[in-house]
Amino acid sequence: MKPKIVSWNVRGLNEGDKRLRIRNMIREWKADIVCLQETKLKGMDREIVRSLWSGVHVDWAYLASNGASGGIVVLWDRRVVERVEEFIGNYTVACSFQSIADNYRWAFAGVYGANSDSERNLLWDELAGIHSVWDLPWCIGGDFNVVRFPSEASGSRRLRPAMEAFSECIFYLNLVDLPIARGIATWSNNQSWSRLDRFLISPEWESHFPEVWQKRLARIGSDHWPIMIDCGGIRKGRRPFKFENMWLKSEGFVDRVKQWWSSYQLQGTPSFIFAAKLKALKKDLQTWNLESFGNVGETKKAKLAELQALERLQEVQHLTQAEKDRKVELGAEIERLILLEEVSWRQKSRALWLREGDRCTGFFHRIANSHRRNNNIEMLKVDGMECRDEQEIHNHVVG
Structure with a gap:
């Protein structure tokens, strides 16, 4: 442990x-x-x-x-x-x-x-x-x-x-x-x-x-x-596609889905057309989530990092009015993202309860996480500079 x-x-x-x-x-x-x-x-x-x-x-x-x-x-x-x-x-x-x-x-x-x-x-x-x-x-x-x-x-x-x-x-x-x-x-x-x-x-x-x-x-x-x-870092791997209830909180989402669904013109049996439309809708949802809606967790992390940067700056100098306004804006945006995450986590916890009940699923998750911690690099010095960005560490190791 x-x-x-x-x-x-x-x-x-x-x-x-x-x-x-x-x-x-x-x-x-x-x-x-x-x-x-x-x-x-x-x-x-x-x-x-x-x-x-x-x-x-x-x-x-x-x-x-x-x-x-x-x-x-x-x-x-x-x-x-x-x-x-x-x-x-x-x-x-x-x-x-x-x-x-x-x-x-x-x-x-x-x-x-x-x-x-x-x-x-x-x-x-x-x-x-x-x-x-x-x-x-x-x-x-x-x-x-x-x-x-x-x-x-x-x-x-x-x-x-x-x-x-x-x-x-x-x-x-x-x-x-x-x-x-x-x-x-x-x-x-x-x-x-x-x-x-x-x-x-x-x-x-x-x-x-x-x-x-x-x-x-x-x-x-x-x-x-x-x-x-x-006592050790952990990063999760890629996740399979799942419909997120928090997407319904996005303005115009339902109309967008209707438009996508109507645009699919396919030939075949009704069951084939239905399955093909679902597959096409999945790709459109993934693209929209990536390009427009964004990863809520990653967006929150980025805004928290920006907030931390402003906090560190405030330790050494007085902030300008624009920087103070940005701090307030970041706080409000982070709270909005937290509420979206709550919708997502309630969905996931309910699905897990229905599928697994009160079993030892968490134990197996924790065992898997321990392996990820052992294989994780939290920080790497690249040309004498501390690097914590996961993609930069990956590129440096591969290079």
Whole structure:
């Protein structure tokens, strides 16, 4: 098993539309464990959990919010890891897991640190206490609400005692602070930025997952970026043709199909004509989807990448009014694409349920995904430059 773990300060889960967007992002990440901070919820039930992570194989542990602030929830796929024990503290939700694939025992702690330095010292004590009770390989992730070095925050020039206390805790617990890829900051209010979120792992955990790396994901609906600790990449192969219900949301789609259907002039028996027309319609739909409608997933990825580029630019300089307007436009467009994807995923999940029922199909999918992860190249240096584009990597390897 090569897990993907995501940590994200979502700034509230009270709104249904926001949970819908978060569920779409969780599905996009294909994460095995997700830790959400600042839920602002006093309780969690299966209805709320299902609105975040669709499916019957999800389990969770949570820390209730303190009034209208704070709160942590850790979600995981029970087909991937099994909870052995859990600990709910004042600033952490910790679980000891056993991997289903290889029975590997390890521990994860989701963290949401306090804003004040004095309260944050209680977090270091809490982590030290849990660490001493469970003699296991560790992965700790979340919003610590403090940086380690002045270079991790805009406008910071000196090493403060809070930074030193954070580094001392990492040293005392013998943890590895992984570098982060795809960006520096994990929080920004469009005026300043800092790296408040991170994953820390023990050397034993790193030895078991030697290909582990940490990366920043695209953000939407929060002033924090999601971060992922990824023990291996995965890319899917080509899919067979299927009619997508989301196409019906496109203006004039039904009239376009009628026009195509009427234009086919064929000779033969009625059954032959019907089959030939369906085959011709399939080609027209594929062409239209490719050239006009577009791949919603790829379009969303492209717009998220453009949004990330503007966010990185904002870290080093002030945006022009046109760039600010483009950020707003991208946010609205991404939300529209997310709703289209929801239509598509509801269609796919319903078809899978009718065909397979509650069987172990997901297990075989996950086995296949593990092979894809092993054969995947996430990044390649081409002439000394980092390349992450799949087609460029393919062309370079072939050349």
